[in-house]
Amino acid sequence: MSSIFGALVPPVPLVPVSDLGPVHFIAAGGAGMAPLAELYAGRGVRVSGSDRSDSANLARLRDRGVTTFVGHAAEQVGDAETVVVSSAIAADNPEVVAARERGLRIWHRSAALGALMEPAAGAERRVGIAVGGTHGKTTTSGMLAHIFWSLGMDPGFVVGAPLATTGEAAADGTGPFVVEADESDGSFLQYPAELRVITNVEADHLDNWKTPEAYAEGFVEFAEKASCVVINIADAGAARIAATVVEQKESSTRIVTVGPGGDWWLEDECLEGFGSRATLHGPAGPIRLALQVPGLHNLHNAAVALVTAVTHGADATRVAEALGGFRGTARRFTPHGEIGGVRVFDDYAHHPTELDVTLHAARVGVGDGRVVACFQPHLYSRTRDFAEEFGEALALADECLVTDVFAAREEPIPEVDASLLVDSCRRAGGVARWVPYDEIVASVTEMVGPGDVVLTLGAGDITQMAPRIVEGLRRTRESHGRA
Incomplete structure (x- = not known):
């Protein structure tokens, strides 16, 4: 196409x-x-x-x-x-x-969104905040929208999924305007945002960018368009972007770093079930973070969100309190139900790194149970380019069901299909098999038991399977005479 x-x-x-x-x-x-x-x-x-x-x-x-x-x-x-x-x-x-x-x-659409950030004739310009990065954009921009909403700052925002707290993915308030800035097609360079965020940088969308170097250079340009950029230097790729911007002496961009050796840094990270906590150190002193969302990656997202809000002028302690009430966004470790001790979650993870952090979070939360992953690869090019990395990530699950590739905007590529990931997962020591999309529910209900966690994973229509799995588990339980 x-x-x-x-x-x-x-x-x-x-x-x-x-x-x-x-x-x-x-x-x-x-x-x-x-x-x-x-x-x-x-x-x-x-x-x-x-x-x-x-x-x-x-x-x-x-x-x-x-x-x-x-x-x-x-x-x-x-x-x-x-x-x-x-x-x-x-x-x-x-x-x-x-x-x-x-x-x-x-x-x-990025120009249409950018126009919403511009002031009307005679109106005062409000601060635009663009959140970019390979992973974590939706959660971090959602955290910022939630923070400003909780603090009564009447934010405008457009993020990639509805907030659990408001049920909305967009609002047109009078306060700071937060946007999730999509790098996949280069459109993140469109937004008139003086404050920007980079969560992490790792090669992706090479069907558009062609090379990892060009992809990274896009983030350098994204950073240099800002008056101030908050960068998570705990991520090696983002740290390289920060260093590149610093080295380019003609750049007037102020850089605020979050991570080891940075302006702000996390200590005492701890995962507790499907929550997490840590201490954030920096100019505002030690700040306790206690989150309702799982995974070390979300502690990093929260740290970047807090620092961004503080950079905008918010009080750090009040921001941390607001983050404690953040319950996530749709399709980010979203719970769909628990039947007979089996918990079912849905997540948008569609890149190996996203699968890795999501499955690690599930492993912590599941306790003595098993983690069953139902993964739908997204894009033939991504499946081909990261087949081995996908296998290593999927091997973190106790069992992995891989269904057919969700093509999205692409035409099929010869010899690129789900079997690539099944084979790579097995090579990494995992347990994986191909399952047709319409047989996922039956396969899951036959294999799970009390204490297990089931995750539907991917950027395609695999999300529709999570409620169907819950219903399948309910029917199975009722057929066995257990209400």
């Missing part, structure tokens, strides 16, 4: 939302588009949108006065003056073709 923008999305000059005229969103029901369409409608913009199928998101937009269409057709662009698309929309989409023929403004 050929995107209208090519592999990487170039930044464009932004126009105030009030000057865009009617706006049409293509793929308006998507998780990244629907919140933007809703925020635009909330600002009084006449909004329309289309998607290939109906959904709860489209229904919600209709309830908020947005004109929606199921399917794509040129006439649905209507009298729009601006058309918003994502990288997943093909250049031959009939609505894109119509917009081009009419000479309309065609924006990537």
Whole structure:
């Protein structure tokens, strides 16, 4: 599929939302588009949108006065003056073709989001905060949104998944505006954010960036566009970005580091069941962190979020208290239920490092039980490029069920399929087998017992399996006469 923008999305000059005229969103029901369409409608913009199928998101937009269409057709662009698309929309989409023929403004969703961060005519500019990194963007940006919301700062935010505390993935408040900045297609360079965050940097999305070096250079540019950047130097890749920015003497970016030898650092990290705690040291003195979310990675995410909030002017102690109430975001170690002592969680982990930290967290929380991983690889190119790393991570589970690759935007690659990961997991000493997608529930219910933890893992539609597994366990238990 050929995107209208090519592999990487170039930044464009932004126009105030009030000057865009009617706006049409293509793929308006998507998780990244629907919140933007809703925020635009909330600002009084006449909004329309289309998607290939109906959904709860489209229904919600209709309830908020947005004109929606199921399917794509040129006439649905209507009298729009601006058309918003994502990288997943093909250049031959009939609505894109119509917009081009009419000479309309065609924006990537990142430009539409960036415009929301710009002040209206005569209004005071508010602080923009962009959270970037290979992993942890959604959680860290969600933590920041939760912090500012808890402190009564009325934040604007657009993050990759709804907050557990508010149920919303976006809001258009008057305070600081927090965005999750996606590097996969280069669009993280679009945002007018003077305060930026880098959680970690590890080669990914090489189908777009081509080389690890180009990918890392993208983060250098992301950092140098900021007045201030908070960087987690506990991560080696992010530490190299910090060092590169420092070495480039012409850069005026202020760098705040979090990690060993940095301006702030963690000590006494401790994982307790599906929670975690640590002490954060720095200019504000020792601060106790006690989180309701699992894993060492979330302690690092929380440390970066706290430092970012303090850099913006918040009180460190109050920020730590707010973080204690953070219960995560959707699809990040999200609990779906417990039946007969078997707990079922769903997680977005789709990169080897994400699988590693998620499965380690599950291992701590499960106690004497077993960890059963149900993994759906995402993208043929990623499956091919990181096959051995995936196997090593999946071997952390007691048993791993691997289903077929979720293609997303890609065409199949010959000889790249789930068997690559099954074989690499076995080479790493793990127990793995291929299971067809429709047989996951039956396979899980046959193999688990009290005390076990089941994780559905991946960025595709594997998330739909978590509630089905819970229901399958319930039916099995009822059939055996145990309510």
